[in-house]
Amino acid sequence: MSVVTALVLAGVTLTHLAMLFLHIAPPNAVTARYGERIDAYVQPEFGQDWKLFAPNPLQRDEVVLARVRTRDEDGGHRTSEWTNLTARDIEEIRGNPAPSHVHQNMLRRAWDSYVATHGTSDRDTGVRAELATAYLKRVVLQRIGREWRGRPVVALQVGARFTLIPHPWRPAQGTGPGTVSRRTLPWWPVTERDHEGL
Incomplete structure (x- = not known):
């Protein structure tokens, strides 16, 4: 496998993990701005019905x-x-x-x-x-x-x-x-x- 292929696969993997993380993370500056794009990527194939940080922090x-x-x-x-x-x-x-x-x-x-x-x-x-x-x-x-x-x-x-x-x-x-x-x-x-x- 060439170096270019390895870099592309690593980039795709990191992007995928970042999108999943942002989808299940509590509301933040990134999801406030790019929330629709993140949801469009994650849903419906990778949808999650749980929160990463549960219970939610006190308000x-x-x-x-x-x-x-x-x-x-x-x-x-x-x-x-x-x-x-x-x-x-x-x-x-x-x-x-x-x-x-x-x-x-x-x-x-x-x-x-x-x-x-x-x-x-x-x-x-x-x-x-x-x-x-x-x-x-x-x-x-x-x-x-x-x-x-x-x-x-x-x-x-x-x-x-x-x-x-x-x-x-x-x-x-x-x-x-x-x-x-x-x-x-x-x-x-x-x-x-x-x-x-x-």
Whole structure:
């Protein structure tokens, strides 16, 4: 085989692999400009129905917060300030060569599961919704504990703050990057049963 033939075959192979890669890669500057040509080359002979980078990266910065209501010795109640649980998890991950799944994903997935089963209503709509509520509550209690500053926790409230992440190569559409939205869930009573196994 001649050198010219080898170079042509290498060029065709590299072009083919590049087209397949760009077809399944997340949106980027090249696919924004040449997307139709790439799709025309790949479809229908080499079509893919999966993504190379799955799941898709987060499109917003999510911060999960919590506050508690405690009982004093005289029977009165106090409400704590909001605590940034996401920041606590990030501190546990930062600089750790083998971070725990608990600090990487558990809180975020508990929040996502709650939102997926409740929508915007915050009402239980079935067994999955009840499980999602219990899971989120227990994950938060795992981080807070039975007491807050020496007083027993009797109720818990969870909230979240979301900031849209600017798209790296495409101008914002609709709600702009940096836009902050919040969601606060209702107060949940905390009993001894909620702490079982934590």
